[in-house]
Amino acid sequence: MLHITNGDSVVGTLKEAGVPGKYSCWADVLWEGPVQYTGDDDDAFLSQRARFLYESEYSHSYEECLSTLQAWETALKSYRSHDEVVLWFEHDLFDQLILIRLLDWFARHELGDTRLTLICIGEYPGMPGFRGLGELRAEQLAPLLDRRQDVTSPQLQLARAAWKAFTGFDPTFIENILAADTTPLPFLAGALRRLLEEFPATRNGLARSEEQALRAAAELGSTSAGRMFLAIQDMEERSFMGDTSFWRILTRLGATPHLLLRLSAEPGDGFSQRSVDITELGRQVLAGNQDYVRLGGIDKWIGGVRLRGRESQWRWNGSRLVELPI
Structure with missing residues (x-):
């Protein structure tokens, strides 16, 4: 079993909880910087992101950024060696953009006998101000594994369309996604609307x-x-x-x-x-x-x-x- 999370913090908590399997993450700030459509050319995608992250001082060198992204990508490519891949994400803009990128990636690959499942939550019992998986203790996070659900064809199709819209040259492509049925990924519409709010406002030019x-x-x-x-x-x-x-x-x-x-x-x-x-x-x-x-x-x-x-x-x-x- 391979677990892919939204960051190292959740990976650490999964290990502490003794959740079986191997662990990786994908934690790129996709709402920042260029994410131009590259189709099946994942190397071009990784290169453009590494260049932005380095130039924006998220890392000390382009090579370091690229190496990190390539390590995450290598974990994805190992899916055939696992009986199941579990995606652990939440409801916010940061996570939803990563989620549609990963679902787009898996939609372009033949899963074979590997099961693809998803845990994606927007609330947690007893935590009215819930903000994300990183807040959960080991004993709170581990039981979520039993709530995972198989990723469906409608979810893959929506993710592919949303990823192509997000990476497209015309932002009205995103509005077209919002006008369509987004129920297969219930948190996507809110995330995409929040993304559009990062365009300069007509009132004062501020995001x-x-x-x-x-x-x-x-x-x-x-x-x-x-x-x-x-x-x-x-x-x-x-x-x-x-x-x-x-x-x-x-x-x-x-x-x-x-x-x-x-x-x-x-x-x-x-x-x-x-x-x-x-x-x-x-x-x-x-x-x-x-x-x-x-x-x-x-x-x-x-x-x-x-x-x-x-x-x-x-x-x-x-x-x-x-x-x-x-």
Whole structure:
């Protein structure tokens, strides 16, 4: 039995619980950076992701990033040597994008005698604020194995369509998925809607994650980056963002010449200890009196879509995407 999880933390808990089998994970931040459609060319997919992760300082070298991704991919390719592959995931954006990538991968391979099963939860008894599998203790996680279900053909078909839409050049492909039946993967629609909220807003040019960071800074006053990170988790219906992703957002909002946040740079301070204050320009953008994209331009990937320049072709108006002339 091969277990594939959303990160090393869950792998560690499965080992502690004595769940039998071998373990791997897939923990790429697919909601960040380029994820262009590569079809069956998995090497091209791994290479583009490794390049982004290295350039975004998630790792010390391109080779290190690529080696990690290749190790995860090698575990996938070992599926024929296992009687069963169990996918362990949850309801948020981070996990759902990884899940559709893995289901797309397995849909392109002949499973033979290997059983493919899925554990995917959005709540846990006695935990009203449940955020993910990583919160569960060994004695809570292990019993979930008995709740696993066989992956179905409709789930594979939906995942393939959703993956192709996410990695496509036109974000309305994602809206087409949302307009269709997504019940085979019950958490997918919410995740994809949250993804679309990362497009610049028509009101002020901010992605939802950026707006929440500014709002937290405005409400908390002079505070620490770590305290802000905790605050933005409570603003999400399904929290999905790790601290490294959040530090990258704060760094971008605190970049010259259009500082929306002012970050301290005390020697020896870890990022979470750095103090953060919203600037007057940040308040103006938050209020919708200035447009963040028009101020400083944008160069951002969301899946297969690249947004560039001082006017984004695509904006989010709160309920749907709006295409603007360039």
